[in-house]
Amino acid sequence: MKIKKNEFKKIIFYLIVSFIILFGFNNSMAQVESGNTVAVDYWLTVDGKQIDTSEGRGLFEFTVGAGQVIPGFDKAVIGMNVGDEKTVELSGDDAYTAGPLAGKVLNFKIILREIK
Template sequence: MSVTNGNTIRVHYTGTLTDGTQFDSSEGRDPLEFVVGSGMVIPGFDNGVLGMEIGETRTIEIPAKDAYGEKSDDMIVAIPRGEFGEGFTAEIGEQLLIQLGDGNQIPVTITQIDEKTVTLDANHKLAGKDLIFTVTLVEIAAE
């Protein structure tokens, strides 16, 4: 039996950047469980597991467009420093959660601070990066 769209599968994985830097792994945790083709994982990961068989290990190279997308300048915004309140103390690289008008929250990273503005980047930290996953199929749970 091999993986097809609609299968619920469990995989162990290690994710690295093209320079070899590891950014995530299921090592020491339960395998990742998801429904193939449902959009629960990035598109390149979804497509990369198709046809795998239980026990198989595969290396999946995912270009940025099929991972977290390219970095978008539209996701970078300068906010007047006063919007953060009087005692605002933060550092470049710090992450914050910003609440949107619809009540949802998104993570942002502070990329610049000056006397007048705080620049926030809402791009995913892996946006614009090609990713490499080593994936081992543990189980095909259901269709």
């Protein structure tokens, strides 16, 4: 069976459209800006010990610049593209005035999974 060139192009087009419908279109060239809602995976270590992670709990979502996360965390994702990985150090003093994390250096590994 021979497929004509025009029919082949139609088949490819429909496959691409079907893929986008099934799996969604993710603009991996888009960069995070203030006001975007993003989904990330993160790992938090303090003094070399992991004390928190989104792993196993699903993606962590927040709106950048809306004050939903500790100071500096949302600034860290600005400019990232989907799939980018970044490690940042934040001051525990900026987020916690008392408690075990006050005065500590918070080391976050962040992977940007989605820009919504």
